[in-house]
Amino acid sequence: MDDRMDDRLKAQWAADVPTSDPRFVLSVMARIEQRRFRRELATTVGLALGAIILLGLAAPSVELVWHASIAPYVSNISIFLTLMAATMALPLLFPARD
């Protein structure tokens, strides 16, 4: 009785399996990418806002230190190059997954 019932159920379910769908795989991968993009965007915006606020708060002290210790010894071009190198190095230090 149990076996007959099991066979009947298995046969019904086996006949009604959805076909393998490449579009389903694409939809899943697209959803994963969308989530990742949204998460990274939120992180980047959050970090940028944090940095702006920190910089705004620390600006008076930074300006003092800047004029007293850095500006007399370093040229503007070397500061620009250092900032550019740091910007280019960031994605290498924190690579995106896959």
Added chain:
Amino acid sequence: MTPHEADTAWAHAARAGSADAFGRLVHIHQQGLRAFLRRLCGNAADAEDLAQETFVFAWEHIARFDPARPFRPWLFGIGWRKYRERKRSWLRLLTREGRAAATEASFVPDPGLKLDLAKAMQSLAPEQRAALLLCLGAEFTHAETAEALALPLGTVKSHVARGREKLAAALGGVNG
């Protein structure tokens, strides 16, 4: 290479961050998971969305997967939990909207499904339905089913036996 070994190899690569490897896992398991969720929900559109959510969750939490264990029960376990979350939020929504008849039967069976069986399945408790679907529909062992549903082995065996009896009674009445 056995399917289990292949799963483990792809899961290892996915854990290391390979989206291609995870794509392979989606390709391999999509049919089984979609069939399981479709029969669990009784509605193809909900099931497709849940299956996608399940895979997305699996990718985002792939680090939690233990490669020493089989991948399939882990994946179907996520699907089961997603189904229960979805059902709870759906029932909450119905209750908020004042619809008193927020019952299991509110999941409208797809006309494309075998209606007798679909109706009979919807009359089972969700755990019984899931246990039957995994053991008979997806060829899981009782132990794998217990792992996927996070239930004790004895409970799973009892769900399968009782579910089978109820289905036999329901289908016997319809189909003779």
